[in-house]
Amino acid sequence: MEKILVVQPEKCTGCRTCELVCSFVHTGEFNPLRSRITVFNFEKVGLATPIVCQQCSVAACMEVCPVGAITRDEETGAMLVSHDRCLRCKMCTIACPFGATIYDPVSDIISKCDLCGGDPQCVQYCPSGAITYQDPIKANLAKRKNYAEKLRVVYEEVV
Amino acid sequence: MQIIIDGKKIDAVYGDTILETCRKADIYIPTLCYHEAFGGQGRCRLCMVELEKEGQKKMVAACTYPITEKIEVRTSTPLIKKTRRNIIMLLYKRAPNSLLLQKLFREYECQDNSLKEDPAERCILCNLCVQACQEIGSNAISLIMRGTDKRVASPYDEASEACTGCGACALICPTAAIEMVEEGNKRSIWNKTFELLACERCGKLYTTKEQWEFTAKKNNACASDRQLCESCRKKAVAEKIKAYQAAEH
Numbered sequence A: 001m002e003k004i005l006v007v008q009p010e011k012c013t014g015c016r017t018c019e020l021v022c023s024f025v026h027t028g029e030f031n032p033l034r035s036r037i038t039v040f041n042f043e044k045v046g047l048a049t050p051i052v053c054q055q056c057s058v059a060a061c062m063e064v065c066p067v068g069a070i071t072r073d074e075e076t077g078a079m080l081v082s083h084d085r086c087l088r089c090k091m092c093t094i095a096c097p098f099g100a101t102i103y104d105p106v107s108d109i110i111s112k113c114d115l116c117g118g119d120p121q122c123v124q125y126c127p128s129g130a131i132t133y134q135d136p137i138k139a140n141l142a143k144r145k146n147y148a149e150k151l152r153v154v155y156e157e158v159v
Numbered sequence B: 001m002q003i004i005i006d007g008k009k010i011d012a013v014y015g016d017t018i019l020e021t022c023r024k025a026d027i028y029i030p031t032l033c034y035h036e037a038f039g040g041q042g043r044c045r046l047c048m049v050e051l052e053k054e055g056q057k058k059m060v061a062a063c064t065y066p067i068t069e070k071i072e073v074r075t076s077t078p079l080i081k082k083t084r085r086n087i088i089m090l091l092y093k094r095a096p097n098s099l100l101l102q103k104l105f106r107e108y109e110c111q112d113n114s115l116k117e118d119p120a121e122r123c124i125l126c127n128l129c130v131q132a133c134q135e136i137g138s139n140a141i142s143l144i145m146r147g148t149d150k151r152v153a154s155p156y157d158e159a160s161e162a163c164t165g166c167g168a169c170a171l172i173c174p175t176a177a178i179e180m181v182e183e184g185n186k187r188s189i190w191n192k193t194f195e196l197l198a199c200e201r202c203g204k205l206y207t208t209k210e211q212w213e214f215t216a217k218k219n220n221a222c223a224s225d226r227q228l229c230e231s232c233r234k235k236a237v238a239e240k241i242k243a244y245q246a247a248e249h
């Protein structure tokens, strides 16, 4: 089974390392604005959490794309954009309920998490283990089961 | 099946075009009107290659010629090089104001001549914009008139109801011939002026109302009443997580 990115906000320190790593591996530049993962820091309540593409099973980006430029990678399960096919109509950026699919004007491409081809670098470099890459069954297990369930409700509500 | 390209045996899929086969095999053929999303159009003729079949030679457009039998293809013979140079020269004379054509004119070492030109013209009539608009499902523009008057336009050169102002035509145009102007909260393209949609939370202008509605019609997910830019959509999710976290502790 495909693995998924699991975020545990209770572990995130808001250091934004993931943003920098993501931007660097995808654009060669340390620019959080070009990162595909975004950290939100709620300083008053002492909470931070990264937001990243969920690689939805029914993906709005894929559904609206008029030319089939967004497809699921069979191995990793990531929704990938074929930049040669893409028409830059930007409908996918409007449709994504998480705002996780964006247009990068610098490179003139639709930019979204591609799970780094199966070795997500945000996971590698997160110093506090707040982002893990694991199979969905384990991710839902035990202690976090309850919480994961709630997150799912959150996501579904947003959708 | 196998065909011969530039003297090498190359695997080809029956029905694939010569261009697709060459791209898979990393053999370079220049193109201007080809796009992955809808394939070859045979309009610009820059992809011409030489083909030999049963001892007969002819030139064909690689982007539209399907491989259905044993053929031998040559992609850069002197004749092909000369033909491409001529095509670039003609396209340049058609659109001398295009930076891309100016660059190609130099690269292909073309000679200028006395053919009449319109110094302001940038469009090479490759039809990519029309095709993109059609794929998207708007059909707001088309090629009109014939011969030397041929051009891309919205119906009667008026604001087309179908145009959503997405700007894909301007982005796909290889010669930057389509003008899309943004001023304040207005975007103008193809004789139509759109009011840009402001994010309900941060006020960022992120699309046109028409495009938002067009997308919403295609996908119910975004048909929620909220019109948020990408950043504020992310933020909204983060805030929900915050609320749940707070409830946990």
Ligand code: SF4
Residues within 6 Å of the ligand: A061, A064, A065, A066, A067, A068, A069, A070, A081, A085, A086, A087, A088, A089, A090, A091, A092, A093, A110
């Ligand atoms: S911008 Fe590209 S990937 Fe996104 S919907 Fe349009 S054609 Fe598809």
Ligand code: FES
Residues within 6 Å of the ligand: B030, B031, B032, B033, B034, B040, B041, B042, B043, B044, B045, B046, B047, B048, B061, B062, B063, B064
């Ligand atoms: S790319 Fe083949 S005719 Fe334009």
